[in-house]
Amino acid sequence: MIRIEHLVKSFGPLEVLKDISTEVATGEVVAIIGPSGSGKSTLLRCINLLEIPTAGHIFVDGVDITSSKCDILKVRQNVGMVFQHFNLFPHKTVMGNLTYAPMTVKGLSKADAGKIAIDLLAKVGLSEKVDQYPSRLSGGQKQRVAIARALAMEPDIMLFDEPTSALDPEMVKEVLDVMKGLADTGITMCIVTHEMGFAREVADRVLFLDGGYLVEDAPPDIFFTSPKSDRAQQFLEKVL
Amino acid sequence: MNLDFGQILPSLPFILKGVLVTLQFTLLSALFGFTLGTLLSLLKISSIKPLRWFAEFYTSIFRGTPLILQLALVYFATPQIIGYKISPIEAGVFTFALNSAAYSSETIRAGIMAVDKGQREASMSLGVAYRPMMLDIILPQAFKNILPALVNESIALLKDSALVSTIGVLDLMRRAQVVAGQTFLYFEPLIVVGVIYYVMVMGLTQAAQVLERRMRRSD
Numbered sequence A: 001m002i003r004i005e006h007l008v009k010s011f012g013p014l015e016v017l018k019d020i021s022t023e024v025a026t027g028e029v030v031a032i033i034g035p036s037g038s039g040k041s042t043l044l045r046c047i048n049l050l051e052i053p054t055a056g057h058i059f060v061d062g063v064d065i066t067s068s069k070c071d072i073l074k075v076r077q078n079v080g081m082v083f084q085h086f087n088l089f090p091h092k093t094v095m096g097n098l099t100y101a102p103m104t105v106k107g108l109s110k111a112d113a114g115k116i117a118i119d120l121l122a123k124v125g126l127s128e129k130v131d132q133y134p135s136r137l138s139g140g141q142k143q144r145v146a147i148a149r150a151l152a153m154e155p156d157i158m159l160f161d162e163p164t165s166a167l168d169p170e171m172v173k174e175v176l177d178v179m180k181g182l183a184d185t186g187i188t189m190c191i192v193t194h195e196m197g198f199a200r201e202v203a204d205r206v207l208f209l210d211g212g213y214l215v216e217d218a219p220p221d222i223f224f225t226s227p228k229s230d231r232a233q234q235f236l237e238k239v240l
Numbered sequence B: 001m002n003l004d005f006g007q008i009l010p011s012l013p014f015i016l017k018g019v020l021v022t023l024q025f026t027l028l029s030a031l032f033g034f035t036l037g038t039l040l041s042l043l044k045i046s047s048i049k050p051l052r053w054f055a056e057f058y059t060s061i062f063r064g065t066p067l068i069l070q071l072a073l074v075y076f077a078t079p080q081i082i083g084y085k086i087s088p089i090e091a092g093v094f095t096f097a098l099n100s101a102a103y104s105s106e107t108i109r110a111g112i113m114a115v116d117k118g119q120r121e122a123s124m125s126l127g128v129a130y131r132p133m134m135l136d137i138i139l140p141q142a143f144k145n146i147l148p149a150l151v152n153e154s155i156a157l158l159k160d161s162a163l164v165s166t167i168g169v170l171d172l173m174r175r176a177q178v179v180a181g182q183t184f185l186y187f188e189p190l191i192v193v194g195v196i197y198y199v200m201v202m203g204l205t206q207a208a209q210v211l212e213r214r215m216r217r218s219d
Helices: A040-047 A072-077 A096-105 A112-122 A137-153 A170-185 A196-202 A220-225 A228-240 B004-043 B049-064 B066-084 B090-113 B117-125 B132-165 B174-185 B187-218
Strands: A002-011 A014-023 A029-033 A055-060 A081-082 A157-161 A188-192 A205-210 A213-218
Touching: A002 A040, A002 A220, A014 A040, A014 A188, A029 A040, A029 A112, A029 A213, A040 A055, A040 A157, A040 A188, A072 A081, A072 B117, A072 B174, A081 A137, A081 A196, A081 B117, A096 A112, A096 A137, A096 B132, A112 A137, A170 A196, A196 A220, A196 B049, A196 B174, A205 A220, A205 A228, A213 A220, A213 A228, A213 B066, A213 B117, A220 B132, B004 B049, B004 B090, B004 B174, B004 B187, B049 B090, B066 B090, B066 B132, B132 B187
Parallel strands: A029 A188, A029 A205, A081 A157, A157 A188
Antiparallel strands: A002 A014, A002 A055, A205 A213
């Protein structure tokens, strides 16, 4: 479970997140949407401390990760992340990408890490790509490998930062399908996305951010049909 | 003009032994130099200011003074300052490594900065600590990008190693001078070692190209 209390994040004089408070229950799938520059990605990146919050608290499974006593590396092991630009390790094969962190961070043997990797590659439908280098894969395949790489650490929480924004249109579906399958497994997911159809179908809740404020926090059927704020109404008129 | 290569032929084995000395010098200097240069480059991108200052200051000293002066200082002044009778080889490798570290640290720093910051973020998000992240993810990609620059630095080291002839190391250069002194012929021994240097540099360039091709197989 993730609990965010009065989270503030500033870059110099620029306040990007303003007093955000919310909760994500275990197994919940939350879509974070909003116009660009609204702080969606920053909010997501605070949850695994890629951005260090300026003020406020974030609790993951009851542990205050913003506390100075908290072991950042331990937190990140349990929170997987998928990036817009995949960020696969280009000098490692698909297998190397999947086994690196489990072996280095968790100390798994090559055989054990390999078993997990093969299993995950089958789940994302890329078993035949085991020994390829990332440069040989299409965008959609890269992103599926990136999802598998994050899952290889067996995290309880998965963060997705616009996972389909850098993909050609015909590759979006294969990635969303993998994510849909993942949502059904009961893992906690926070997804920054512009795919409104996907958010509506898969998310249990929608967070709408604008100008650093959490403007709406509602189930998708309510958010997409009758948003409370003017800002959300305007946004939806433009994107739907 | 009367050239007589025949007269220095008996000295050829003597000259060729200098190849090993020169190669050994270059290899050791490059090895220590690049290792130290990598450490310096990490200081330069560190968030701790005094470490950055130290690395900048270090670089400025070695870039701001002549190499032959540094060499003379280390060789002739070490016995005077700390009472240790440093051998010419030790003094040479020591000076060249320190000097090369200063230059290569700039190159390596630029190489690290050029690695996409997403690589760092991906490593961090997987819970990978700083050391393995640098060693396994960032530096291999950085070195791949700066390989041509490091080859240049190695070539410079190979040729500059001729400077150790000034402190009495029997390297290629020094051997040519010895032969010249014995035979009173200058052109022949000097041109012979000139050709040997050239061949060694070409060999190094070829080896680097093979290495580069191997490193690019993931592209």
